[in-house]
Amino acid sequence: MSLTVIPVEGIPEIEPGDEIAAEIVARVELRDGDVVVVTQKVVSKAEGRMVAVDTDDPSTVKAVVRQESVRILRQRGELLLTETRHGFVCANAGVDLSNVEKGWAVLLPVDPDRSARRIRDGIRARAGVEVGVVVSDTFGRTWRRGLTDVAIGVAGVAAVVDLRGTLDARGRELAVTEVCVADEIAGAAELVMGKASAVPVAVVRGVDPAWLREGSVREEIVRPYGEDLFR
């Protein structure tokens, strides 16, 4: 079965209080089983997760980053690598100044799984289709250069699919195969979004129907403090 990744063009600038689900269903005909990927930036804006900062004074931005963090892991120049209250480890606690009015910083949603559920429920109510939703953000990686989009919240789709205990093509039991399909879906969506072209939504059509269950980034992806080997 092939998979199709469809950019949703024409989403307007999102303002606090806007309903993203309405903007999406007005622009794309969704089908049951589609997974709708929405970038964090528009989700945070719709939820009013913005604070005023003096962008010419890095210390005011840094104060916001510290406020959004439970732990500073590393610091290099202007970059703070922190753990957010959600348990995400990312640059500057996900606080972002790009694609926003000068003088404002966009924070991560308080509960991105809940944000995803709200969009999923809105799409269900407006279009009568059962879709998965992934809220995505752009994170760096410890050992690899370049950023990729990953899932920070999901609804109606698994975050991690556990294939442990199933058999490989030779009938040998697979040792460790917990696949983070939500991150792969987020990354696939990013391929049609482009950072500068302002396409904040994409539809991934054709994922394995077995993945379409209630999921949670917080419960399935976030590695509890102390469980990783590097903090």
Place this chain on the structure above:
Amino acid sequence: MSLTVIPVEGIPEIEPGDEIAAEIVARVELRDGDVVVVTQKVVSKAEGRMVAVDTDDPSTVKAVVRQESVRILRQRGELLLTETRHGFVCANAGVDLSNVEKGWAVLLPVDPDRSARRIRDGIRARAGVEVGVVVSDTFGRTWRRGLTDVAIGVAGVAAVVDLRGTLDARGRELAVTEVCVADEIAGAAELVMGKASAVPVAVVRGVDPAWLREGSVREEIVRPYGEDLFR
């Protein structure tokens, strides 16, 4: 522009000396600009990168892992987190016992960028099309549970696309936007492969033509020792 991810079904068991390009072009009609993703396992098998191990004696496997590593970063139970000679940081130096005859372990290709170029050249010679090739493998991540497929070698397609200095939708210069498209392409391909269903090849059709330049995982993605914040 939509993106399509097409699994290539019916690839037979690959043996040392087999030409993967021939198996691919016999089963899918490729177009200029397609990116062909091939999992490391079949690439390594074609290249004869297998060693005999006593799978009932973990110490023989561990000896192979150490041989393939330049550095042991962490150890937890049976898992060694190591840096390979390529500079990849991954579990057990990428040495894998699944989807292989009992008594054998599969090692990573010696030079996965070269492996990708060989497949790309073979496809060009046999089918007369200019494609990108990504050799993918399944790696864990420091801060997130679940594995994702990433690129360990590329040819004819960028590994990292540098969007720094371009403008965002509001005309504000993007601060840091080096996107690792090769990893996102590898992950997208994994979504149609399935770990247990033995589909080792997928075609990603519709990527931005600007990405179709000569690329290199070694030069673009591998973070030199000491540049990361955690080793």
